[in-house]
Amino acid sequence: xxxxxxxxxxxxxxxxxxxxxxxxxxxxxxxxxxxxxxxxxxxxxxxxxxxxxxxxxxxxxxxxxxxxxxxxxxxxxxxxxxxxxxxxxxxxxxxxxxxxxxxxxxxxxxxxxxxxxxxxxxxxxxxxxxxxxxxxxxxxxxxxxxxxxxxxxxxxxxxxxxxxxxxxxxxxxxxxxxxxxxxxxxxxxxxxxxxxxxxxxxxxxxxxxxxxxxxxxxxxxxxxxxxxxxxxxxxxxxxxxxxxxxxxxxxxxxxxxxxxxxxxxxxxxxxxxxxxxxxxxxxxxxxxxxxxxx
Ligand SMILES: C[S@@+](CC[C@H](N)C(=O)[O-])C[C@H]1O[C@@H](n2cnc3c(N)ncnc32)[C@H](O)[C@@H]1O
Numbered sequence: 001x002x003x004x005x006x007x008x009x010x011x012x013x014x015x016x017x018x019x020x021x022x023x024x025x026x027x028x029x030x031x032x033x034x035x036x037x038x039x040x041x042x043x044x045x046x047x048x049x050x051x052x053x054x055x056x057x058x059x060x061x062x063x064x065x066x067x068x069x070x071x072x073x074x075x076x077x078x079x080x081x082x083x084x085x086x087x088x089x090x091x092x093x094x095x096x097x098x099x100x101x102x103x104x105x106x107x108x109x110x111x112x113x114x115x116x117x118x119x120x121x122x123x124x125x126x127x128x129x130x131x132x133x134x135x136x137x138x139x140x141x142x143x144x145x146x147x148x149x150x151x152x153x154x155x156x157x158x159x160x161x162x163x164x165x166x167x168x169x170x171x172x173x174x175x176x177x178x179x180x181x182x183x184x185x186x187x188x189x190x191x192x193x194x195x196x197x198x199x200x201x202x203x204x205x206x207x208x209x210x211x212x213x214x215x216x217x218x219x220x221x222x223x224x225x226x227x228x229x230x231x232x233x234x235x236x237x238x239x240x241x242x243x244x245x246x247x248x249x250x251x252x253x254x255x256x257x258x259x260x261x262x263x264x265x266x267x268x269x270x271x272x273x274x275x276x277x278x279x280x281x282x283x284x285x286x287x288x289x290x291x292x293x294x
C-alpha cells in the first residue's frame with residue numbers, strides 16, 4: 001500500500017498530513033474548523049449588513065428636504081409645464097395639468113384608465129400625493145432607500161391607499177424594485193411618475209439616472225406623464241440642461257410629436273398614444289454621448 005502515490009490518508013485513523021502550500025492549507029482545513037469559519041463569516045457579514053442598513057436609515061432621516069409638500073414639487077416643476085398652465089400659480093398649475101391630462105379619454109385600455117396609479121421614485125411621497133383631488137389616484141407609491149415612517153403615518157397613508165416600497169431605483173437592483181412596485185400596484189403600467197431627489201442627485205452617476213428614466217418611460221401608461229429632476233443645482237449649472245436639450249432634439253428628429261419639455265434641471269414628458277412604447281436605448285438625457293445618433 002502506498003508505494004505508487006505515497007501514503008494514503010484514512011480520516012478515521014489519523015490526522016491529515018501537514019499541507020505544504022497555501023492552497024493545500026485551505027483545502028485541508030478540518031470540516032469543523034471550516035464550519036466555524038463559515039459561521040463567523042456569516043455573523044460578520046450579517047453584522048456589516050446591519051451596520052450599513054443602520055447607516056442608510058440614519059441618513060434617510062438627515063435629508064434637508066424629505067417627504068416634501070406638494071407645493072415644493074409644484075414650484076420645482078413649474079418651468080416645464082405647458083404654457084397654459086404656467087400662469088395658474090404653482091400648485092394649481094401642476095395639479096390641474098396632471099389631473100386634466102390623465103383624465104382625457106385617450107387611453108385604449110379602459111380598465112387601466114379607470115384605475116389611475118402614480119409613483120414617486122426617490123422619496124416616500126406621503127405628503128406629495130395628498131396634493132391631488134381626493135381619490136384621483138386609485139393607489140400611489142413612494143420608493144426610497146428605507147421606510148422611516150412612524151406607525152401613525154403608515155396607517156394614515158394606508159387609509160389613503162398610499163404605500164412605501166423600500167428599494168434601490170438605480171443600478172443592478174432596479175428590476176427587483178420595479179417588480180415590487182408593479183406587484184403592489186397590481187398593474188404593469190403607471191400613469192404618473194415623479195422624481196425629485198434633490199441632494200441625493202449630488203455626485204450621482206448620471207448614467208444610472210439615464211437608465212432609470214428609460215425604464216420609467218417604458219413603465220408609463222398610454223397618456224401617462226412623468227416629471228424628473230436631474231440637476232439639484234440647476235440655477236447655477238446649465239451644462240446638464242444643454243446635454244438634455246441635445247438629446248431631446250435628437251429624439252424629436254425621429255419622433256417629432258413627442259411632448260417633452262425642459263425647465264432648469266427638470267424635465268416633463270407626456271407619453272401620448274402615437275408615441276413609442278420605449279425610448280431609444282441610446283437616448284442619454286444626462287450624460288454627454290458624442291456617438292449619440294438616434
Ligand atoms: C433629499 S431626499 C428627497 C425626498 C423627496 N423626493 C422630497 O422631495 O422631499 C432624497 C431621497 O432619495 C432617495 N434615494 C436616493 N438614492 C436612491 C436610490 N438609489 N434608490 C431609491 N431611493 C433613493 C432617498 O431614499 C431619499 O428618500
